[in-house]
Amino acid sequence: MRLAIAAAGFLLSLPALACGYCVEDKIAATYDHAVITRALAAGRHVVFFHVDGAAVGRSALEQAASGRGIEKGSARISPDALTLALVFDPRLVSLVELNAQLDRKLAKHKASFLPLRVMERPADLKTVKR
Amino acid sequence: MKTILLAAVAVPLLAACNPSAPPDAYDVSKMDLKPAPAKVSAERNKGAFAEGAALSMGAELKKLDPSPVKTVRLDTTHRVIEIAPGVKFSAWTFGNQVPGPTVRARVGDRIKFIMTNRSDEPAPVPQLVAAPMMHSMDFHAAMVSPQDKYRSIAPGQTIEFEFTANYPGIFMYHCGTPMILEHIASGMYGAVIVEPRGGYPTKADREYVVIQSEFYVKPSPGKQKVDGAPLYVLDGERLRAAQPTHTVFNGVHNGMVKQPLAAKPGERVRMFVLNVGPSKTSSFHVVGTIFDRVWIEGNPDNQMRGMQTVLLGSSNAAIVEYLIPEEGAYIMVDHHFANASQGAIGLVSTAAKPPAQDLEHHNMPASATPTEPDAVAGKLAFESKCLACHSMGQGKKLGPDLAGVTKQRDTGWLTRWLKSPEEMLKTDQHAKAMLKEYNNIPMPNQSLTDAEIKQFIKYFQWYDAQPAGSVKAQAAGH
Numbered sequence: 001m002r003l004a005i006a007a008a009g010f011l012l013s014l015p016a017l018a019c020g021y022c023v024e025d026k027i028a029a030t031y032d033h034a035v036i037t038r039a040l041a042a043g044r045h046v047v048f049f050h051v052d053g054a055a056v057g058r059s060a061l062e063q064a065a066s067g068r069g070i071e072k073g074s075a076r077i078s079p080d081a082l083t084l085a086l087v088f089d090p091r092l093v094s095l096v097e098l099n100a101q102l103d104r105k106l107a108k109h110k111a112s113f114l115p116l117r118v119m120e121r122p123a124d125l126k127t128v129k130r
Numbered sequence: 131m132k133t134i135l136l137a138a139v140a141v142p143l144l145a146a147c148n149p150s151a152p153p154d155a156y157d158v159s160k161m162d163l164k165p166a167p168a169k170v171s172a173e174r175n176k177g178a179f180a181e182g183a184a185l186s187m188g189a190e191l192k193k194l195d196p197s198p199v200k201t202v203r204l205d206t207t208h209r210v211i212e213i214a215p216g217v218k219f220s221a222w223t224f225g226n227q228v229p230g231p232t233v234r235a236r237v238g239d240r241i242k243f244i245m246t247n248r249s250d251e252p253a254p255v256p257q258l259v260a261a262p263m264m265h266s267m268d269f270h271a272a273m274v275s276p277q278d279k280y281r282s283i284a285p286g287q288t289i290e291f292e293f294t295a296n297y298p299g300i301f302m303y304h305c306g307t308p309m310i311l312e313h314i315a316s317g318m319y320g321a322v323i324v325e326p327r328g329g330y331p332t333k334a335d336r337e338y339v340v341i342q343s344e345f346y347v348k349p350s351p352g353k354q355k356v357d358g359a360p361l362y363v364l365d366g367e368r369l370r371a372a373q374p375t376h377t378v379f380n381g382v383h384n385g386m387v388k389q390p391l392a393a394k395p396g397e398r399v400r401m402f403v404l405n406v407g408p409s410k411t412s413s414f415h416v417v418g419t420i421f422d423r424v425w426i427e428g429n430p431d432n433q434m435r436g437m438q439t440v441l442l443g444s445s446n447a448a449i450v451e452y453l454i455p456e457e458g459a460y461i462m463v464d465h466h467f468a469n470a471s472q473g474a475i476g477l478v479s480t481a482a483k484p485p486a487q488d489l490e491h492h493n494m495p496a497s498a499t500p501t502e503p504d505a506v507a508g509k510l511a512f513e514s515k516c517l518a519c520h521s522m523g524q525g526k527k528l529g530p531d532l533a534g535v536t537k538q539r540d541t542g543w544l545t546r547w548l549k550s551p552e553e554m555l556k557t558d559q560h561a562k563a564m565l566k567e568y569n570n571i572p573m574p575n576q577s578l579t580d581a582e583i584k585q586f587i588k589y590f591q592w593y594d595a596q597p598a599g600s601v602k603a604q605a606a607g608h
Contacts, residue, residue, distance in 0.1 A: 022276065022277050022280070022281050022282065023281075024266070024281040024307075025266075025306075025307060027264065027282065027284075028263065028264035028282045028307045029308055031263060031264050031284065032261075033250060033261050033262035033263065033285055034261065081308065119284075121172070122286055123172040123174070123285065123286030123287045124287075125170075125287070
């Protein structure tokens with residue numbers, strides 16, 4: 001039930017774009033092949049988040065995208081697509097912990113991060129189970 | 131009055147009950163509206179970029195493949211293509227070509243589509259192509275969930291899905307990944323032709339596909355070169371302002387002038403015309419004939435007769451059929467002549483290789499071409515705007531032959547002349563003498579910008595620097 005509510009909330013909060021509506025389109029907006037290739041080769045993972053809730057500017061997202069386990073300089077942000085991608089080290093932080101860590105930073109903006117897909121291997125955009 | 135009303139009701143009812151009435155070609159109950167879900171995998175195709183018996187790779191269309199199931203592969207790639215002489219553009223493609231191959235099917239056929247995103251494959255010179263990115267496929271010919279079938283896939287991924295062609299027509303396909311404008315303007319488009327279930331009502335001797343599209347390019351900021359020529363990349367500012375640098379048929383500036391489509395006198399030509407855009411309309415016209423039939427959107431149920439021009443918005447299409455009356459080269463143009471002057475020109479010719487003087491108001495390529503971007507732009511502009519009155523090395527016309535002009539006049543004089551010929555005619559003795567020599571026909575002010583004037587002069591300088599005889603003379607015939 002919680003998942004259904006979250007999904008419905010996510011769909012309703014998407015920008016009213018004729019295209020760019022699909023999850024994969026949001027991922028495309030922050031997809032950086034060089035960063036991803038380097039990260040996966042080093043055993044790190046890449047996660048793509050939807051920014052849910054109130055409008056959040058680029059600088060707030062940049063500030064949020066740092067902390068334990070997050071690769072410095074790896075954040076890719078698309079304010080238009082409300083998407084953030086970053087590289088993290090699963091040996092230092094789990095995806096659930098990472099999500100919670102980021103959400104705490106965005107709480108003051110009345111927004112949160114909804115993980116869309118995670119890449120653990122090349123050419124494999126895995127749906128995040130919650 | 132009662133009788134009329136009864137008749138009005140009864141006639142359609144009787145027609146509906148008539149067992150000999152033809153079946154409704156658009157009976158939605160017989161359409162396939164429940165395609166299976168798409169499949170995405172990490173299985174990478176390493177074979178051909180485009181495969182399928184239903185594919186035509188160029189303007190000449192293959193006959194319909196009779197199989198009711200068409201398996202079509204169109205992989206995405208990043209590569210350098212030449213869109214005009216000396217203009218090598220960093221493109222994104224379907225099937226490794228621009229436009230992508232044309233798919234041909236019939237109403238009721240099933241299209242089994244497969245696509246690997248191979249934008250990450252090593253290019254001969256990697257820094258010349260765009261970084262790998264996500265891509266997708268949007269078939270206008272399909273009736274499917276975009277969120278399922280048209281989803282973007284990452285480099286190395288493969289997507290497979292199926293759909294049934296429910297309606298006849300010519301339909302665009304394109305990459306639908308944001309920013310869609312950039313993906314289309316970079317070359318990711320093509321056509322699907324769906325014939326009516328019973329075929330077309332006429333018999334054509336020739337069938338060709340003509341796809342109009344725009345390019346928006348600028349020299350790469352890194353000044354990279356391809357085989358000695360500058361690399362061109364997408365010009366985002368021009369793209370968003372809808373100011374193309376090239377408007378072309380089948381991917382190449384004046385491409386079908388160099389390689390005309392063949393037809394014989396008395397033959398009926400069926401031309402499948404798609405205007406991709408992404409931002410301009412097309413007024414498609416063929417000089418020297420009249421469209422006997424026009425089927426708007428490629429559907430014979432949308433028929434018009436005796437048309438001179440067909441207007442196509444972005445992603446609109448039409449089948450035009452016309453007769454070739456006699457020997458000659460029939461000129462396809464976008465009758466928005468600003469678009470034609472950017473390269474949207476082609477020929478349907480009864481001769482294998484028509485001579486240059488068969489062209490009306492247009493140009494033929496030089497045997498050697500400049501590579502410096504300003505000179506390339508100047509050459510294209512000269513060929514588009516000036517050949518009606520001037521030649522390069524073919525003697526006087528309405529105005530002077532401009533071969534050698536930079537040896538006769540310095541850059542300052544040429545700049546002033548191109549900027550404001552009417553002022554020069556009042557004050558400059560050379561200008562006054564020229565007016566007299568050319569029957570008092572003044573050079574019109576072309577409202578050229580400083581940048582355009584610089585480009586013209588760069589081209590003239592390049593021309594005059596070539597060894598004698600190395601550049602083919604240029605003149606438009608009439």
